[in-house]
Amino acid sequence: xxxxxxxxxxxxxxxxxxxxxxxxxxxxxxxxxxxxxxxxxxxxxxxxxxxxxxxxxxxxxxxxxxxxxxxxxxxxxxxxxxxxxxxxxxxxxxxxxxxxxxxxxxxxxxxxxxxxxxxxxxxxxxxxxxxxxxxxxxxxxxxxxxxxxxxxxxxxxxxxxxxxxxxxxxxxxxxxxxxxxxxxxxxxxxxxxxxxxxxxxxxxxxxxxxxxxxxxxxxxxxxxxxxxxxxxxxxxxxxxxxxxxxxxxxxxxxxxxxxxxxxxxxxxxxxxxxxxxxxxxxxxxxxxxxxxxxxxxxxxxxxxxxxxxxxxxxxxxxxxxxxxxxxxxxxxxxxxxxxxxxxxxxxxxxxxxxxxxxxxxxxxxxxxxxxxxxxxxxxxxxxxxxxxxxxxxxxxxxxxxxxxxxxxxxxxxxxxxxxxxxxxxxxxxxxxxxxxxxxxxxxxxxxxxxxxxxxxxxxxxxxxxxxxxxxxxxxxxxxxxxxxxxxxxxxxxxxxxxxxxxxxxxxxxxxxxxxxxxxxxxxxxxxxxxxxxxxxxxxxxxxxxxxxxxx
RNA sequence: GGCGCGUUCGUCUAGGGGUUAGGACGCCGGCCUCUCAAGCCGGUAACACGGGUUCAAAUCCCGUACGCGCUACCA
Numbered sequence: 001x002x003x004x005x006x007x008x009x010x011x012x013x014x015x016x017x018x019x020x021x022x023x024x025x026x027x028x029x030x031x032x033x034x035x036x037x038x039x040x041x042x043x044x045x046x047x048x049x050x051x052x053x054x055x056x057x058x059x060x061x062x063x064x065x066x067x068x069x070x071x072x073x074x075x076x077x078x079x080x081x082x083x084x085x086x087x088x089x090x091x092x093x094x095x096x097x098x099x100x101x102x103x104x105x106x107x108x109x110x111x112x113x114x115x116x117x118x119x120x121x122x123x124x125x126x127x128x129x130x131x132x133x134x135x136x137x138x139x140x141x142x143x144x145x146x147x148x149x150x151x152x153x154x155x156x157x158x159x160x161x162x163x164x165x166x167x168x169x170x171x172x173x174x175x176x177x178x179x180x181x182x183x184x185x186x187x188x189x190x191x192x193x194x195x196x197x198x199x200x201x202x203x204x205x206x207x208x209x210x211x212x213x214x215x216x217x218x219x220x221x222x223x224x225x226x227x228x229x230x231x232x233x234x235x236x237x238x239x240x241x242x243x244x245x246x247x248x249x250x251x252x253x254x255x256x257x258x259x260x261x262x263x264x265x266x267x268x269x270x271x272x273x274x275x276x277x278x279x280x281x282x283x284x285x286x287x288x289x290x291x292x293x294x295x296x297x298x299x300x301x302x303x304x305x306x307x308x309x310x311x312x313x314x315x316x317x318x319x320x321x322x323x324x325x326x327x328x329x330x331x332x333x334x335x336x337x338x339x340x341x342x343x344x345x346x347x348x349x350x351x352x353x354x355x356x357x358x359x360x361x362x363x364x365x366x367x368x369x370x371x372x373x374x375x376x377x378x379x380x381x382x383x384x385x386x387x388x389x390x391x392x393x394x395x396x397x398x399x400x401x402x403x404x405x406x407x408x409x410x411x412x413x414x415x416x417x418x419x420x421x422x423x424x425x426x427x428x429x430x431x432x433x434x435x436x437x438x439x440x441x442x443x444x445x446x447x448x449x450x451x452x453x454x455x456x457x458x459x460x461x462x463x464x465x466x467x468x469x470x471x472x473x474x475x476x477x478x479x480x481x482x483x484x485x486x487x488x489x490x491x492x493x494x495x496x497x498x499x500x501x502x503x504x505x506x507x508x509x510x511x512x513x514x515x516x517x518x519x520x521x522x523x524x525x526x527x528x529x530x531x532x533x534x535x536x537x538x539x540x541x542x543x544x545x546x547x548x549x550x551x
Numbered sequence: 552g553g554c555g556c557g558u559u560c561g562u563c564u565a566g567g568g569g570u571u572a573g574g575a576c577g578c579c580g581g582c583c584u585c586u587c588a589a590g591c592c593g594g595u596a597a598c599a600c601g602g603g604u605u606c607a608a609a610u611c612c613c614g615u616a617c618g619c620g621c622u623a624c625c626a
Contacts, residue, residue, distance in 0.1 A: 036612070039626065071626070139624080155553065156622090181624055199556070204621095208554055213624045223626050247555055247621035270557075273610040280619065294562090294577090342563065342575090349565035350574050369564075372619070376562050379576045388590080427589040454586095491585090518587040 011303075032064025036097075037071040037112075037227075040082035043087035046324040047242070047272035047281045050340045054269060055240045056095045057341075057363040067234055068100030068537050070111045074532045079111075089323040093333045094356065099234075107234040112226055116232075121222035122259055123182050123214060131258035135183045136173035137162035142427050157188065178505055179217035182360065184254060186211050187317060192250040197238075197267035197365040204250045212251055222247060228255040231264055240267045240365070243372075244280075267365045270344050273374040281375060286319045295320050298377040302329040305433030309406035330403060330432025335384040342371045353386060385430050396422050399432040409442040413471045417441065417528050424524035438516045441528060445536045450544070454517030458507040459545050464547045468498065469508045473538045482531045484523035491523075512541035 034055040059066040068090075072079055086099060093452075099105025109115060126132035141162065149156035162178070164170035170180060187206040190250035196202050214225035231239060246268040256263055271280040274289065289295045298320045311328050319323055326336055334356065341359055344350065345368050354362070391399070397418055404410035415421075421441050422429070429435055441449060459465050472494055479490050491509075495502050506522055513534055519525060526534055527548060 037626090073626075105610095141625095150552085153552085179624095183624095195558095202555075204555070208622075210622070216624050218624095220624090222624070227626085242620095243556070244620050245626090268556085273619085313600095339563090344563090346564055348574095351565095352575060371557050373563065376576070379563065382576055385589085425588090430588090502585060510586070512596070516586090520587085522585055 027194070027255045030058055031235070031237065032062040032236050033060045033062065033067060034240055035067040035069050035231070035234060035236050037069045037230075038083075038086050039071045040079055040086065042082045042085055043317045045281070046321050046323065046340070049089070049095075049336075049342055050272055051092065051240070051242055051269055052090065052095055053093075053337060053340050054345070054363070054368070055238075056097075057359055058238060058240060058365065059098075060360045061363050064237070064399065066096070066099040067105070067107070068097040068102060068110065069230060069234065070113075072111055072113045073220070073223065079113075082212070085324060086318075089327070092327050093323070093337060112230065115226070115230065116220065118233060119226055119229055120215070120219065122225065122255075123221065126184070126214070126255070126258050127182065128460050129258060130185065131254070132182050132184050133160070134164040134170050134180045135160070135162055135211070135213075136164060136170070136176075136178040136180050138178065149226055153208075156210075158183075160185075160211070181213045182215035183211040183213050183215055184251065186251070186254060189423075192253055194249065194253060194263075194266060196249075197245065197265055198270075198368045198370055199246070199268060202246065202249075204247070206250070206254075209251055209254070214255070224251050225255060228252045228261070229259070232256060232259070232261040236264050238265045238365075240265060240269065243268045243270055267368070269368060270370055271372040272343060273372045280372070281321060284407060286316055286321060289321055294376065294378050298381065299325075301431075302433075305329045305403070305431070305436055308436045308439075309403060309433070311406075321375070330399060330434070331380075332399075335387040336380065338387070339383045342448045343375065353383075362400040375525040383432065385427070388430060389427055391420055393419060396429070396432075400429070403433050403435055404442065407436055407439070409436075409439060415442065420524070420528045424520040426520070428520065438519070440516065440519075445533055445540060448515045448537060448540070450511065450515040450541075451517055454511050455515075455541075455544075458511040458517065459541060460503065462506070462508075464500075464543060465508045467498065469503050469512060469538060470542055471498075472505055472509065473535060473542070476526075476531065476536060476538070479531070482526045482527060484521075487526050488523045492510045509538070513537045 006050075012234075036048075036050075036055050038044070038053040056066045058064070068087075070079075070083060072083075083101065090097070099107060100110045104110075110304075124134065127134070137158070142158065145159060146156045162173065163183075164173055164180065173180065180287045186209045190206050192206055192209075193201065193203040213222055213223060215221050217494065220467050230236075249266055249268075249306070253263060274281055274292070290299055299318075302318070302320070302325055303313045305311075306318060306328060311393075312318065318328065320326075325334070327333075336360070337356070338352075338354055341354060341363075345363070347367065395413060400418070400422065401410060401414055407496075410418075421438065425438065440514070458485075459469070475490055475494055476487075481489060491502070491505065495505060498505075507517070510519060510522055510525070511517060513529060514525060529537070
């Protein structure tokens, strides 16, 4: 992956809309305002974050505002509980919002459940202007019409038979016990054309659009109405959202136009697809993704860490498609952001690593891809690795410490040897929680666990192993100073003197002192452990060898 | 079914009439080496299919296939 070169922006990648929209250019008069409207589901998933990120970047790029609007039309009781993890996820990622929950703003309220009056007023206006009507058809009557059309192989369009022409008729329908809803009176001829900033010119025949219900009998309003009204009321200039809304845009345009709104710019993002497929990532199929091999690997890695720190790894949301997963096991927000940025967007053919400021500087709608992109946790890990390598020792210490504490391996004070450990660890700690894989530094000598296979292979199987180890232990006892370089010289001298290979002793020492067959550089490890612990551990290992039936 | 959108290595992508179709992740091999990582070097691998237009098509047009979305008193 190459770093970001200071290179020219692609010609034409400017703010101005493709096909001559309403054209606010660079430095235009209109303030850029974008929004993200999460439903309070209790978790933030990857696809949603990507959408939010693009909105956020676009707003920041143009000195605009990023608005969070809570899509809680179901007016649930446990709203706070369901919203908190989402806000927390954004905070962790550093995606800050200028208006919305907690921060307020001039365009509130930011909860759709509190905006009923605004919606009702809009519905009334639409009716007054002849763009909507009260309708008293029963679901059965509607279904019958639909079936009839289907049987005749004709396109279904509501006959508007139970539409109330005036108040008097409405009263009559109601007297019959009918329930009234408000429907859009969609045009039945012509086309709706608009420019999508990602897809270019798109057009839909109006006659394909149904007379969508915008208000239920109980007065509550439906999504399309709410969305169009809110976007206008909140002065949203650019609607950047998932592709699934592309087909919904005409009806929203109809509503907006009917209400006399100025239309926002639209940009429909491709889906984030399931790993290894083009199927849209769904929040309902979490369990399924774990069957994907790469997901399973990432998940298993996370699960090992979660178990050590008492994080509920069984929770449904402990899943690599949920942001919380990454936070819990110690990924860096920057890595996730960088990865997500490149999921459907690219600057050129080589730049992969972006600082946040660079993301903001270079982001443009025009370079968003229009095909779905599938989520690849392996590649995310590669970004994580990159970011982790750039971190200094102090930053790593801060990152890792909470994990040691949560696992009961550190108190309020950081262990003195943590610095040297992190230094010796080099690039082996990919995510902060990986520190727990090297817990052998933190456990008491008497509690050191041995990897049975490694123990057998390095200490039991080679007939000379125990003897050599015992001899080398005695050298260690008198080694001075007990430092990496000196210890290496000591071991090399020992190897020459005994006429053996380095491998014949070093692995035995490793298993004896760390319990594992793999680890950091051996001499750094010995220095960190210190003479006393090294000798104690070797003694313990030797005692164990002698108890193990040889041969 | 109708309409809309999409289709370049396994994955993310660059390229938008003439390229040995470039990069990244993964994978494979090598180097380094006390193991494992990291690093370095090398390799594998793609224009969905069929017609057109053109001297020339991955690139433009049409069709087909496949995928996804919309077609709700879901969002």
